[in-house]
Amino acid sequence: MTATVAATKAYDISGNVLKEDLRDIIYDISPMDTIFMTRAGRGTAKSTTHEWLTDTLAAVNAKNAAIEGDAFGAVARTLPSRLKNYTQIARKDFEVTGTAQKTSNAGMRELMAYHTAQASKEIKRDMEAGLLSDEPASAGTSVSARVAAGAEAWIYAPNHISVNQSAATTTAPVSGFATSPVTDGTATAFTSAGLNSMLQQAWSMGGEVDTILVGPTLYNTISAFTGIATRFRDVGSRQQAQIIGAADVYVSAFGSHNIVLSRWARATTVFCLDMSTWEVAYLRPFQTVDIAKVGDAERKALLAEYTLVAKSPMANTKATSMS
Template sequence: MAVVTNTFQTTQAVGNREELSDVVSRITPEDTPIYSLIEKGKCVTVHPEWETDELAAPGANIREEGEEYAFGAITPPQRLGNYTQIMRKDWIISATQEVVSEAGNVQKRKYQKLKKGVEIRKDVEYAIVNSNASVAGATRELGSLPTWIETNVSRAPGGINGGFDANTGLTAEPTDGPQRAFSKTILDDVMQQGYQNGANFRHVSVSPYVKSVFVTFMSDGNVAPFRYAVSQGGERNTIVATADYYEGPFGTVMIHPNRVQAVGAGLARNAFFIDTDMLSFLWLRNIQEDRDIAKTGDADKGVIIGEGTLKVHNEKGLGIAADLFGLSAAS
């Protein structure tokens, strides 16, 4: 029906109050699976170093009665190191904005400080899973997980492992091979390599898509089915189509979907096999607010800053399934 002539409508009004909720809905996830799993430590230099050693391979040990001793040479341990990386988030808010009434108080110092601290934690996770070789100098970069692992690896033909170079003291970025589908065969292959080399894998960090592929392993003819009905009250049942653990011939691992690994194809293409005793993050400067910023204008400045590095205690305790389709069945 037509509107009666001269009906006064909201589009003509000049005094109607605005309505803006005080609740700010932030959807960005804050989880950092690998960083949260591993131990946090302390370092006192920009280039912390450590040593690795291993037992000799078992072999025949048969000696003659009365035999004179012969003394074997001692193999020195390998000396490794990584460089600390500075990570920073900052903001500047006018002094007036800091005191005016604002819905949600998002554009205030307290909220920004909390938000930037969470963002740095996410950046730490990114630094761990990104394929970034270590760099010395004033703009230091930590060597990420893919640049260390060279023993327990499943990689497509044409791909080349990274690894620590004892001559340069730096890690090398791996070379990608053609992408392929994640499979139970690849999973078992890396776990077997790790078992034979002394690793005790307990966790596998993958992109969300790769986690969905892992769930399909339940349909493998060699996997014991575990389908069952779950009561949600009354007559309702639930279809169970997920799995978090894989118990294979060489141990049991928990499969963690990592949303940071879905940021791009370069991160999503790797599945990381982790023994948490073989990996830690060392902080030279813990994530903190810099309170010594000079005030130079009518504004509030803020900086959250931290400096740390990844310590790979022994890369033989870690593994990687590389060159996977990590975002979709074709990417």
């Protein structure tokens, strides 16, 4: 059928009076997982150098038997070790002109409030990545930022496990600081035997691993291991059957361990973590700071100053360069 020639069509008014059909919402699929930061404890720092004490018991002596009437001796005891980490400032700056703040914008009431909300999400992701990183501690200078050592830097030999590979190592803290870089070693396939070795090492040092934290590729690798507790799931007669294609819990001789998928850990690193031994300590908790105006614009900064506390590094293990 031929359209009436005289009729006004939408095509004719699209560039003039036709109102745009723009949804009043902004869709954002950016990932927001902060698994490690959420599961770790929270504490308070009081200086840019945060310190804590850690100790271990003497080796077990199954032949601890004293002679009746024997004189007491003076035996030197080992004192606790002092560990340290620097605070790191995570920051996001943003500004909005007076005009932009007053305009009507789709998906938001105020542009400044929107920027603040987005910056809050971004800074938490940055912190999560830093907390899991292999970055060593750095004191910083007037022209370089202080850096808090990440979890990878805190897990050192012999708890940096070599899984059928050479050269994988991380040295112990120097003067209490985890300042040594991580040496990854040769790329190697991750195996269930390697995972069990990691769990055994943490257990032998007194750790109780509750979390196995990995990236997506290694998550799929672990899902294929024997020892997965959620490979099958019972469902009721009227429920839809479920196909389990991923692991939730790994059961070993050393307990049950939650397998956690991380977006921000290095893709080739496997963590076996006792989360009770980790804490994020804040010198300055999350806060929004008003910055002095320069011209016709409102300026703000969102920041947090924090550090990672590894209460007992030897309760955790890691393996690097895994596939």
